[in-house]
Amino acid sequence: MKSFIPREVETLWTLFTAPVVWALHFAACYATVAVFCAKRLPASFSFDSVRIVLFVVTLMALGVIVFAAWLAWRQWGFGDDDPPHNEPTRDSRLLFQGFATLLLSGLSFLAVVYAAVPLMFIAECQP
Amino acid sequence: MDDDRLTGACRPIRSEERIVRQGSDRNGRTKAVASLFLLCPFLVSCSGIQSALDPAGREAADVATLFFTMLLGGAIIWAGVVGLLFYAARKRRVHSEKNAGRLILWGGAVFPSVVLLALLSYAAWLMPNVRPWFQGADGGMRRIEVTGEQFWWRVRYLDAGGAVAFETANEVRVPVGERVVFSLKSPDVIHSFWIPVLGGKMDMIPGRENRLTLQAEKPGTYRGVCAEFCGTSHALMAFTVHAMQPQDYEAWLLARRASSGVQDAEGLALFLKHGCAACHTVAGTEAQGKIGPDLTAFGERGSAGAGTLANEVEHVARFLRDPGRIKPGAKMPHFTMLPEAETDRIAAYLTGLK
Numbered sequence A: 001m002k003s004f005i006p007r008e009v010e011t012l013w014t015l016f017t018a019p020v021v022w023a024l025h026f027a028a029c030y031a032t033v034a035v036f037c038a039k040r041l042p043a044s045f046s047f048d049s050v051r052i053v054l055f056v057v058t059l060m061a062l063g064v065i066v067f068a069a070w071l072a073w074r075q076w077g078f079g080d081d082d083p084p085h086n087e088p089t090r091d092s093r094l095l096f097q098g099f100a101t102l103l104l105s106g107l108s109f110l111a112v113v114y115a116a117v118p119l120m121f122i123a124e125c126q127p
Numbered sequence B: 001m002d003d004d005r006l007t008g009a010c011r012p013i014r015s016e017e018r019i020v021r022q023g024s025d026r027n028g029r030t031k032a033v034a035s036l037f038l039l040c041p042f043l044v045s046c047s048g049i050q051s052a053l054d055p056a057g058r059e060a061a062d063v064a065t066l067f068f069t070m071l072l073g074g075a076i077i078w079a080g081v082v083g084l085l086f087y088a089a090r091k092r093r094v095h096s097e098k099n100a101g102r103l104i105l106w107g108g109a110v111f112p113s114v115v116l117l118a119l120l121s122y123a124a125w126l127m128p129n130v131r132p133w134f135q136g137a138d139g140g141m142r143r144i145e146v147t148g149e150q151f152w153w154r155v156r157y158l159d160a161g162g163a164v165a166f167e168t169a170n171e172v173r174v175p176v177g178e179r180v181v182f183s184l185k186s187p188d189v190i191h192s193f194w195i196p197v198l199g200g201k202m203d204m205i206p207g208r209e210n211r212l213t214l215q216a217e218k219p220g221t222y223r224g225v226c227a228e229f230c231g232t233s234h235a236l237m238a239f240t241v242h243a244m245q246p247q248d249y250e251a252w253l254l255a256r257r258a259s260s261g262v263q264d265a266e267g268l269a270l271f272l273k274h275g276c277a278a279c280h281t282v283a284g285t286e287a288q289g290k291i292g293p294d295l296t297a298f299g300e301r302g303s304a305g306a307g308t309l310a311n312e313v314e315h316v317a318r319f320l321r322d323p324g325r326i327k328p329g330a331k332m333p334h335f336t337m338l339p340e341a342e343t344d345r346i347a348a349y350l351t352g353l354k
């Protein structure tokens, strides 16, 4: 594990990881159901299979978001220091970014869960 | 001209008595009456022939339950927030920063997330009830095809084989206790078919056929409306809904199929002479026009001009002399050049059709 994950990630891009996963998950859910309902092919593939596939996609998305959140938490020093991190120093900036990323990951996690809830209840495609 | 337009039922409702009784002394009574007036706009919309909160059908009952659940939940949370606000403003107690942080985390993040998740799940779980879907809906279920046109409704009753049994307009009849499938279409712009007491609305989109199933539970006469802006007379595009006992419904279907407009020869002659037949149909006569509303058994309709006027001779005469004055943009030409005696005579003929 240790060899995989760099000890420190210092780039603004980590901030966007979770929201991007959220956006991709959202697009994947809507596109898959829409295309499935429009094409209805192949016939052997039932709506429940779509449900299961998207359920797995959801779990994967949540996994990535949790990982991003863990990275952010680490960058934030596991909550050692309290916000606001508003000193004009490199340390403070890193902590601030870590904290902001952690909050965004939380939001994205919730959003992915909310987007997946209707999947459990949708009955079928309606022509 | 506004005074005789049909409006939705606006009668004040049950809680009047209860609210007034709360005031014990005179002052209290005045206050109660004042608050009653303040509540009026809200209360009148809670009952009547066009209220989603006074359901007469299954789907509408679910919608109303959903609404009241959300209302109650919202009221409790609102009361809690206002309570906190008063607490914060009045008591000058010192709280530790840690406790404040906890409050923000639990009260500001966790609580709303959980509540929203619960509400979302509840609403999504209700969805299949509110919009039931039946595989192979064509088999067995009664079908009515409704086409939204600027600014009226073409209504076709289909027989078991899916062929048109007969056509009518601006009025929908359904049997109580039986699920009916509506096929919704539009030839011009997007309209939306909505019978609030029976269920949710569904758009009518040009080039598409949308299906909506509704089940009436309480017999009665209700009102449906167009719920998507479709032009200048959009607000004057409504229809009457009759939920009937099944045996009455069957009898009506039979009678309606046998209806013809030949009893009043003189009225019919005028109708034909002035070219109304180019657009209108009256079953059993030469008039077989398809552009405007079918006028067979027109006298039975609860209203004229798609829920706009009372269905009485004087109003119908006024309508057909100058439809555009009553419904701006209506696609029927005016007949102001005809002598009034003749338009009155035609109106009498039409309102007499059964």
Ligand SMILES: [Cu+2]
Pocket (backbone or CB within 6 Å): B148, B149, B150, B151, B190, B191, B192, B226, B227, B228, B229, B230, B234, B237
């Ligand atoms: Cu309309």
